[in-house]
Amino acid sequence: MSHIADNLLAVQARIARAAQTAERTPDSIRLLAVSKTFPAEDVRAAFTAGQCAFGENYVQESLSKIEALADLRARIEWHFIGPLQSNKTRPVAEHFDWVHSVDRLKIAQRLSEQRPDALPPLNVCLQINVSGEASKSGVAPADAPALARAIGALPKLRLRGLMSIPEPAGDLEAQREPHRILRALFDALVAEGVALDTMSMGMSGDLEAAVMEGATIVRIGTAVFGKRDYAH
Numbered sequence: 001m002s003h004i005a006d007n008l009l010a011v012q013a014r015i016a017r018a019a020q021t022a023e024r025t026p027d028s029i030r031l032l033a034v035s036k037t038f039p040a041e042d043v044r045a046a047f048t049a050g051q052c053a054f055g056e057n058y059v060q061e062s063l064s065k066i067e068a069l070a071d072l073r074a075r076i077e078w079h080f081i082g083p084l085q086s087n088k089t090r091p092v093a094e095h096f097d098w099v100h101s102v103d104r105l106k107i108a109q110r111l112s113e114q115r116p117d118a119l120p121p122l123n124v125c126l127q128i129n130v131s132g133e134a135s136k137s138g139v140a141p142a143d144a145p146a147l148a149r150a151i152g153a154l155p156k157l158r159l160r161g162l163m164s165i166p167e168p169a170g171d172l173e174a175q176r177e178p179h180r181i182l183r184a185l186f187d188a189l190v191a192e193g194v195a196l197d198t199m200s201m202g203m204s205g206d207l208e209a210a211v212m213e214g215a216t217i218v219r220i221g222t223a224v225f226g227k228r229d230y231a232h
């Protein structure tokens with residue numbers, strides 16, 4: 001078995017254990033394997049081991065990987081999770097199934113306009129800044145309801161939920177804090193009638209904390225593919 005297949009089993013076991021602690025069913029939590037900086041062959045190895053949802057951060061890098069794995073396109077779900085500039089929205093609208101990192105109406109409008117008619121609506125999450133001034137990316141929780149409503153009106157997008165990238169924190173209690181903020185915002189939006197089903201939160205270091213606070217998608221890179229080398 002490849003090290004990636006081993007790692008996937010270990011991550012699934014962590015998800016199952018955390019779900020049990022939280023009294024949730026493990027299949028209410030999807031594993032998104034974050035493959036940024038890793039080659040297409042590693043994605044193929046993960047796919048062969050049963051993984052079918054992959055997260056990418058960089059437009060150029062992801063497009064060459066999607067092309068190299070074109071034979072699997074119908075069976076792989078590609079999620080864009082990185083910062084998105086407005087001049088790069090077209091290839092993302094054309095080649096991805098999900099975008100987790102929408103934090104401005106302008107980006108959402110472009111994605112909707114550029115989404116090909118032949119494809120189903122693009123699934124999107126609002127990236128929420130749960131770390132206050134410590135982080136510059138993501139929309140402030142107070143601004144999320146208006147943005148959610150505006151995005152809900154765009155024809156080629158389907159607003160699925162919220163995403164966050166908290167500042168790293170050491171212990172479980174500290175890790176749960178920002179996830180609680182996302183959870184509270186999610187609950188408030190749902191109470192206002194916004195139909196959401198996705199909380200994208202939790203990475204290799206805080207998966208357990210995220211599952212305890214209700215994550216439905218955990219985005220795991222290092223624990224699946226290994227340590228990233230940004231030199232390539």
Ligand SMILES: *Cc1c(COP(=O)(O)O)cnc(C)c1O
Nearest residue numbers: 034081203204205219220221222
């Ligand atoms: C890289 C990345 C991840 C994965 O992080 P790991 O700590 O390697 O699991 C998750 N989410 C986003 C947005 C990322 O950029």
